[in-house]
Amino acid sequence: SDTYEALTPETLGQRLGGIDALTRRIGPDATAWTVREVGDGNLNLVFIVEGTAGTAIVKQALPYVRLVGESWPLPLNRAFFEYHALTRQAARDPGRVPEIYHYDEAQALIVMEYLNPHIILRQQMMAGRRVEGLGRTLGEFCARTAFRGSDLCMQTRQKKADVALFSDNVDLCDITENLVFTDPYFDAEMNRHTSPQLDGVVAELRQDQQLKIVAQHFKRAFTAKAETMCHGDLHTGSIMVTDHEAKIIDPEFAFYGPMGFDIGMLLGNYLMAFLAMPGHIGDEAERAAYQDWLLEVIGETWTVFAAEFENLWHSERTGILYPKTLYEDQGHHPASDAALREVIGEIFIDALAIAGIEMHRRVLGLAHIAEFDTIEDAEKRAPLEEKALRLGRTLVLGRAGFAGIDQVIAAARRADKG
Ligand code: SR1
Ligand code: MG
Numbered sequence: 001s002d003t004y005e006a007l008t009p010e011t012l013g014q015r016l017g018g019i020d021a022l023t024r025r026i027g028p029d030a031t032a033w034t035v036r037e038v039g040d041g042n043l044n045l046v047f048i049v050e051g052t053a054g055t056a057i058v059k060q061a062l063p064y065v066r067l068v069g070e071s072w073p074l075p076l077n078r079a080f081f082e083y084h085a086l087t088r089q090a091a092r093d094p095g096r097v098p099e100i101y102h103y104d105e106a107q108a109l110i111v112m113e114y115l116n117p118h119i120i121l122r123q124q125m126m127a128g129r130r131v132e133g134l135g136r137t138l139g140e141f142c143a144r145t146a147f148r149g150s151d152l153c154m155q156t157r158q159k160k161a162d163v164a165l166f167s168d169n170v171d172l173c174d175i176t177e178n179l180v181f182t183d184p185y186f187d188a189e190m191n192r193h194t195s196p197q198l199d200g201v202v203a204e205l206r207q208d209q210q211l212k213i214v215a216q217h218f219k220r221a222f223t224a225k226a227e228t229m230c231h232g233d234l235h236t237g238s239i240m241v242t243d244h245e246a247k248i249i250d251p252e253f254a255f256y257g258p259m260g261f262d263i264g265m266l267l268g269n270y271l272m273a274f275l276a277m278p279g280h281i282g283d284e285a286e287r288a289a290y291q292d293w294l295l296e297v298i299g300e301t302w303t304v305f306a307a308e309f310e311n312l313w314h315s316e317r318t319g320i321l322y323p324k325t326l327y328e329d330q331g332h333h334p335a336s337d338a339a340l341r342e343v344i345g346e347i348f349i350d351a352l353a354i355a356g357i358e359m360h361r362r363v364l365g366l367a368h369i370a371e372f373d374t375i376e377d378a379e380k381r382a383p384l385e386e387k388a389l390r391l392g393r394t395l396v397l398g399r400a401g402f403a404g405i406d407q408v409i410a411a412a413r414r415a416d417k418g
Contacts, residue, residue: 002106004076007060009035012047016058021102022111027051041237042067042367043074043252048114055116056101061108061252067367074171076108078252081169083110085254088162088229092148093141097248115247118240122370125236125273128281128290129243135300137246138239138266142301143308146259146347149229151321153312159319163226163256172232172253173223180357181219184364185212193364194373197382201389202364214396215360218353226256234262235269235358235369260347263305264354268392270298271412272359272371275387279375291416295409302351302405306344313340349399352408356395359388383418391415 007015016022017030026033026049039046039059043066047058061079065072083105089097102111124131147153149162183191186206193202205211231238232253240247274294281287314332317324322343327336362369363385372388375381394411395402402408 004063004107006062007045007047007058007107007109009037009047012049012058016049016102016111019102022056023053025054025101026056027053039066041250043078055114056111057098057114059110059112078169078172079103079108079110080105081166081172081254082250082252084165085229085231085251086110086112088149089141089145089231089248089251093144096137096141097251115240115249118242118245118247120237121239121241121246122236122269122273124241125294126276126280126371126374128277128286130290130293131241131246132244134241134246135297136304138248139263139301139304140308141248142234142263142266143305143312145231146228146262147309147312147316150227150259151319153316153319155318156320162229166229166254166256169232169253169255173255176232176253176255177219177222179365179367180361181215181222183366184357184360185215188365190366191364192366192368193385194368195378195382195385197378198363198385198389201386205360205364205389205393208393210397211393214353214399215357218350218357221258221350222255222261225258227259228256230255230257230261232257232261234266236266236273237369258347258350258354259343260350261354263301263347264351265358266301267298267351267408268355268358268362268395269369270294270301271355271391272362272369272388274298274412275391275416276369276371276375276384279371279380279384295412298412299405299409302348302408306348309344309347310340313343348402348405352395352399352402356392356397356399359392359395363389387415387418 012035013030013033023030033049033051036048037045038048043062045060045062049056049058061076063073063076064070065074083100083103086097086100098113098115100110100112121131151159231248231251232255233250238248238250240249274291277287277291281290322336322339327333361367363372372381372385375384391412
């Protein structure tokens with residue numbers, strides 16, 4: 001039927017069991033499918049479906065924000081944007097996003113590959129477990145999607161059509177515009193911080209006029225710097241991992257924005273995982289080793305991003321920006337290299353500011369992260385959250401003064417030491 005109806009574990013088999021693409025994947029007899037609702041995110045229903053032939057994930061949008069409830073209505077069309085983003089990401093970095101088996105616009109649902117035995121990267125990090133090649137995978141993903149979705153690579157008609165398509169993702173962008181770029185910097189109704197011990201530093205941040213100016217500068221970049229199709233919500237809850245691989249999920253917040261947006265949000269989440277570690281690994285030596293690994297991942301993610309971006313700059317620059325003819329660039333022409341350095345430098349600065357802003361909103365805003373919230377003892381939690389707030393401010397205000405990722409890592413080490 002075309003009328004939207006939320007699925008339940010009881011109705012799912014009967015409602016999707018007639019779709020060939022699914023019976024082929026899961027099993028011919030839908031009455032034999034087992035269905036579990038496992039959604040623990042802020043917005044959607046998520047079901048794991050298992051049958052005699054295989055498995056699938058069914059993700060369905062709800063007409064409201066799950067985290068808050070029916071009092072906050074939210075359009076269903078986020079499934080449309082997630083579907084379109086997934087297809088583009090699959091083309092731009094093959095194998096890095098789940099395969100789509102079926103999409104139903106009216107029911108706002110996507111049936112896709114069940115990544116198993118993967119778990120959410122945030123959980124993996126809280127458990128102190130490494131992921132082989134994580135920095136490489138994420139650096140490549142961010143570079144390939146940033147570059148290949150931009151005017152550096154796409155044909156201008158196609159790129160402008162995509163800008164128009166994703167510009168309708170108004171409601172999810174509105175969430176980011178408010179929850180990320182504005183609410184943390186004033187006494188907004190939905191804000192919450194979990195410890196009164198933070199009242200002092202929160203008041204300090206909210207009186208910091210320079211910080212507000214920069215946050216609004218980057219909100220302007222978010223709304224107007226339509227460089228590439230961003231994932232839009234690339235935190236460590238949007239990455240699924242085993243010990244040996246990482247896949248990227250959940251691009252429903254996709255929008256056209258700054259090339260530094262995704263990698264910036266990711267760096268902010270890595271940094272918070274790093275600072276939260278005393279709440280998760282008790283043994284000092286074990287914790288120090290794991291924190292070293294997290295910093296290596298930070299370094300590698302950025303270094304691989306820059307290297308892959310450079311590689312694509314030389315091999316796939318087919319769009320309207322920095323055309324090779326302008327530099328007579330058959331190889332590494334010096335002017336082309338200088339232009340590349342300028343572009344990457346700007347992406348780095350944008351990314352650091354976004355990282356810092358993300359760190360603020362995850363402590364002060366509505367949507368928190370498990371790394372901090374699961375530390376029950378407020379005396380232990382609050383100082384770690386304060387470190388994140390202060391490092392966030394250093395990144396936002398000092399964004400143009402970092403000579404490279406090593407200096408960011410050094411700042412993270414200083415913040416951790418307190
Ligand atoms: C009301 S939605 C809150 C947050 O959850 C999503 O994952 C995004 O990060 C959003 O900002
Ligand atoms: Mg999500």
